[in-house]
Amino acid sequence: MVSSNETSHLAACKCWPAIPALCLVLLGGFAGERSAFAQKPLILQPTIERNYQPHPYQGQLEGDDGQWVRPAKDYASTRYSSLDQLNASNVKTLKLAFTFSTGMTHGHEAAPLVVNNTMYIVTPFPNNLYALDLTKPGAPMKWVYEPLPTPASQGVACCDVVNRGASYDDGKIYYNTLDNQTVAVDAVTGREVWKTRVGDINKGESMTMAPLVVKGKVLVGNSGGEFGVRGWLTALDGKTGKIVWRAYTAGPDKDVLIGPRFKPFYPQDRGQDLGVKTWPPDSWKIGGGTVWGWISYDPQLNLIYYGTANPGPWDAEARPGDNKFTSGIFARDPDTGEAVWFYQFSPHDLYDYDAVNENILLDLPINGQNRKVLVHPDRNGYVYVMDRTTGEVLSANVFAPITTSRGVDLKTGQLQYVEEKRPITGKVVQGLCPASPGAKDWQPSAFSPRTGLLYIPHNHLCMDEEDLTPNYIAGTPYVGANVRMYDGPGGYGGEFTAWDPIEGKVVWTNQDHFPVWSGALVTAGDIVFYGTLDGWFKAVDAHSGTLLWQFKTGSGIIGQPTTYKGPDGKQYVAILSGVGGWAGAIVAGGLDARDESAALGFANAMKDLPHYTNKGGMLYVFALP
C-alpha cells in the first residue's frame, strides 16, 4: 500500500497541464519522449481533517514539577507543560518580565532551562553558559562559564555557529562546544567539573546538539555531514566524563555496535556489515550520518531513539548503494549502545534529507490497537508513526508538499522515489520539494495530551539542484551540489501545523512568509507558543491556531520556548531571540543573495529577510502582570 494522496501540480506553474499535451502533438512519433512528458507533474499535499473531533491522549506522561530540565521537557520529547495559569482568555495580557542580552550576533537555537530557581542559557559560539537567579528581581546573573572553544571551529559549522542547548542531571549542566568538547558544569557554582574532547575539527567535526542524560550517561553526537565526517553517538560517564561507548553510523558492525540483539523490522536493514557493503569502498569513512538532532528515551523498554543525518557528499552518484545507516533511526540500549533496530527513512538519500528530527514517544490507538509508537516528522515530508518496540512503520503521511517521492510502501517500508526528480551530475533538476532543509528541519514539535495533537513548526520550500563531482579535503566542505531554494506552492516559506497523529491529517495550519525555524511549546492552558524568523513571539489557540497574543522581539526567533513555575508561583514563558541558523544565515553571516547558491542555496529563499530583522541575541521572559 502506498500511503499518499496525489493532488494538483505546483500552483506556481499554472501552464503545466498544457505542456505535456503540446509535447505529445509535436513528438507524436517518439515513444520515449511521450512517456517522459505524458506523466503529470506530481505533487503530494497534506490532507486536511475536515471533521476533527478532539481525542485527548489516553497514555501516561512523565510527572511535571514546573521546572524545565532538558530541551524536550521529558524523555518522551513532548515539550508539553502541565502549567495552566496562562490560558486562552488571559494570555492577551502577557507582559515582559525580564530580559537578558547574550551579547552575541549568531543564531540562538537553545532552550532556556530552569532548575532550582535558576535559569541556564547556552549561547551560540563561543558557547558561554549563563546562570540567572530567578529568586531576585530582574533575574540577575549568578555566574557565567566560558569554555573558550577554538575560533577555528567556526570554519567547520555548516549552518551558522548555533548550539541547541544543555541538559541538567545530578547537579550538573551538560552541553557541547562547537569545537567538540562535552562539558559538565556544577549547576550551583558554575565551576567546570570535567571537559572531554570527543571530536576533531580537522576532520570537519563540530558539535551543536543538546545532550540527553540517561541513567547517568551523557549522550552526545557530532555534526558535519557537509564535511565528510563519520557520524557517531557517544555515551560519556556523567560523573567522570570518560567515554563509555561510541556507536558509529556507518562502518563494520562492530563499530556500529550491531550484535545479536539487532533485529530490524525490514529485510533491507538486515545483513552483515551493511555499513560497509552499502557504500563504495571506504566511502563510509567520510560518509556523514552525523547525530546532531534529538534523542528520546523510553525507560520501560530501556531504549533510546535518535535519527542519523544525511550521507555525504550530497552528490549521490559518488556513493552508489543504500548508504547505511544514514538518514534513518536507531533504537539502542543506553547502557551498552547496542543497536536493537534500525529503519531508513531515505535510503541512498538524494536531497540532504537528514533523519535527525525529534521522535515523540506515545501510546496511540492505531487501527483499533493500542501501540507503543514514536511519531517522527521527517525532512522527506512524511510524518511517520512507528512501532517503537519493533521499528515497523504504521503510517507515513504527507505534511508538506512533496515532489521527490510518491509515498511510503507500508509493506516494505520503502520510500518511493520519483525517478525524474533524481539529481544528476552536471544537470539541473528543478522543482524538488521539499528542499534540502526538508519539510521540517531541526525545529522541534510539541505534543499536547489535552488535544492529542502534534504542533509542528516547519518549512514550505522547494529547490533546483545540480550535482557536481566533489573533492574530499579533510576539514573543508564535501558537498558537490549547486542548490537554489525558493518558496513552495502558494508562494510562502513556512507553516505552523497542528497534526493529528492518529488520522495522519492536518487539523489547522498557520502560514508564514518564512520557514518557522523555532521550536514549539504547548501548555495545559491550551496555548501553543512559537516564534517567527521576523521576530514575532506568538501564542496561538491549541484548538484552532487563532492568534491570541504576540510580541515583537529584537531579532528573528529560532530558539525553543520553555515555560516554568517561578519562585513566586507564577507561570513564566522564556524564549531566546537572535536570528541565524541555516535559515537565518543570510542575516547572521551578512550573506549576499545576489548569489542564489549562498548558504547552500538557502539564501535565495530568504532574500528579503534582512529587510525584516537584524542580528542580536536576547532572552525574553514573559508572565501575567
Place this chain on the structure above:
Amino acid sequence: MRLRLQLGLLFAIASVLVSCQREDRILRQPPPANDILNTIQISGLNPGATSIPTPPSSNMYQESAYAVSEGQKLFEQYNCVGCHAHGGGGIGPPLMDRDWIYGSEPGNIFATIMQGRPNGMPSFRNRIPEYQGWELAAYVRSLAGLLPKGVSPNRPDQMNVKPSESSTSEQKPTGITGVPEQHK
C-alpha cells in the same frame, strides 16, 4: 580617408595585441615579487607613519583572463565554493560584496588563503602551490568586480546562480584595502 584607414588599422592591431595579452597563458609561474607580501597589512592604522609602502596596483595574474579562469576552477576544486558559495558566502563571508575583513589587495587575499584567519578560514599553506594562490586571489577579486571586465569570466560552466563576474559592476571596496585611506 587615408588617415581614417590608418587609424582603423591601428585600432585593429591594438585590439589584437590587447586580446593577445588577455589570453596569455602564464607558462612559467613566477610568483609576484616578495615585496608585495611585505606591503600586506590588515590594519589601516599606522602609528607615526608618514609614508606607507604602496602595493603594486596589479600583478600579472590580475591581468590574465587565463589566470582568472584557472582561479575559478581552483575555487571549486579546493572547496572554497563550499564555504563562500559563488561569492555570496555561507559558512564563510561573501566575497562579492564591498566588505573586506582582511583586505582586498591581491597580496592580502593571497595571505588570507595561505595563512588562514582566526574565525574559521583554514590555512591552505602546503596544500595550495603559490602560483595557484595568486590565481585564486585574482578570481576572488573578479567576484567583487575588482578586475577589469576583460579578464573576468563571462559565464559559468554550471547552473547559473548569479550575475557573471564580468557583469558585476566595478566596486570600491570598503574596510581594510591594503592601502590606508588618505586624508581627503
